[in-house]
Amino acid sequence: MTLSISNLSSGYRARSVLQQIMLPSIPAGSLVALIGPNGVGKSTLVRALAGLQPASGQVTLQDEPLATLSPRERQRRVAYLPQTLPQATSLVVYEMLLGAAYLSGETVQAQITAAIARVADSLGITELMLRRLSELSGGQRQMVGLAQVLVRQAPLLLLDEPTSALDLRWQLNVLEVVRRYVRERQAIALVASHDLNLALRFADQVIMLAPGGDCRMGEPLQVVTSDSLQTCYGVQGRVETCSLGYPVVLVDGVADL
Known part of the structure; x- marks a missing residue:
């Protein structure tokens, strides 16, 4: 694909x-x-x-x-x-995920239930399943939105x-x-x-x-290079490597354009 x-x-x-x-x-x-x-x-x-x-x-x-x-x-x-x-509604999180799961075309309830449980566990939101969206923080609602996807x-x-x-x-x-x-x-x-x-x-x-x-x-x-940071973002910056080997963008200041 x-x-x-x-x-x-x-x-x-x-x-x-x-x-x-x-x-x-x-x-x-x-x-x-x-x-x-x-x-x-x-x-x-x-x-x-x-x-x-x-x-x-x-x-x-x-x-x-x-x-x-x-x-x-x-x-x-x-x-x-x-x-x-996601809108802060009176629906609970499980109901939101159930509605989204039906969009996949899956009709076997056991498969839908398993998919919801798997996604909730991977995102760490299982404890939110019976909470209303109106009770959740912005960050928690964003996690629910991703779970719906x-x-x-x-x-x-x-x-x-x-x-x-x-x-x-x-x-x-x-x-x-x-x-x-x-x-x-x-x-x-x-x-x-x-x-x-x-x-x-x-x-x-x-x-x-x-x-x-x-x-x-x-x-x-x-x-993502020093040149593209200046051209795209208008900053003087560079990409370096941290002690764990991850690349990190460091910005030194605003570029003179």
């Missing part, structure tokens, strides 16, 4: 945000970080791939154009997590800032779970993020969107 994006353009009314985006094919088993400063179109790209944003061009999953799929079939193949947290067992995950409301421990846990999901299921996850260090640590590939419409994709250390 591969995800291919060719000549993708999208925007809002008279304002064009993405123009003719063309990327190398993304293979199965890949976690791809989508990075770039505010306003360059990260959320627009994720929404366009999810079919929630008008777009032109072609997007294919396993050589099949997503635009030709029925809404039901697209729901089975593509799972989208927005930036906004994972129980659908879709081959393509589109995650828009999935760690924004989480503390350091849960950021690491979430991305570990997502990386394990894509490798075990040979799925693909596209994760929009402002955290460059998390992107460098977990991503197999990085897509960097820059002001002016420039778009680059490649291995993390090929894309």
Whole structure:
């Protein structure tokens, strides 16, 4: 399975945000970080791939154009997590996950129950199963939102800032779970993020969107460099290696533009 994006353009009314985006094919088993400063179109790209944003061009999953799929079939193949947290309702967490699980097309109740239990355990939210969403913190609701995505067992995950409301421990846990999901299921996850260090640590590939419409994709250390940090973010920075061998972005200051 591969995800291919060719000549993708999208925007809002008279304002064009993405123009003719063309990327190398993304293979199965890949976690791809989508990075770039505010306003360059990260959320627009994720929404366009999810079919929630008008777009032109072609997007294919396993050589099949997503635009030709029925809404039901697209729901089975593509799972989208927005930036906004799940609404604080009177429903309990288990009910939220149960509703999401039915979108997978699975009809055997035992399989659905097992999938919910497996996802809840991997994310560490089993103790929240009978809690109402209105009783949960923002971070806990974000975890529930991710759980709703994972129980659908879709081959393509589109995650828009999935760690924004989480503390350091849960950021690491979430991305570990997502990386394990894509490798075990040979799925693909596209994760929009402002955290460059998390992107460098977990991503197999990085897509960097820059002001002016420039778009680059490649291995993390090929894309995130001193030059690209200056061009894309307007900062003087560098990538070094910590004592455990992880690459780390260090920013020295604002660049003279």
